[in-house]
Amino acid sequence: MLHQWIVEPSSPGLAGGRGHGDAAATESNCHCTTSAVMRAERARADHRTYRLAHHEAVVNLRQQGWSFRAIAHHFDLECIIVRRFLRAEGIPERAFRAPVPGLIDPLRPHLPQRWRNGYP
Secondary structure, three states: OOHHOOOOOOOOOOOOHHHOOOOHHHHHOOOOHHHHHHHHHHHHHHHHHHHHHHHHHHHHHOOOOOHHHHHHHHHHHOOOHHHHHHHHOOOOOOOOOOOOOOOOHHHHOOOHHHHHHHOO
């Protein structure tokens, strides 16, 4: 709903432009790790562009005198998200959690040797 309101659906780099076209079809057939990393980076950049447009739209509506609740309803967001957008100086960056070590992680250095010795 938002990307149709803010930009044209055919704009590259937004939700409407993902996964379409010959380049995307050729790239999806490649199982190379490098292209997978590049696709992930491009997806993050696309999503950041989308969030930036979202943030700007929320700020503009608030400057026009819209209430928190009206903006939240318009974009189908929670009021807390609207407040977070408006409190932030710029676009709020996403926070990523550090990976939690698994039970097998302490044994990981020893596993190749055990595999070569014939242990399952």
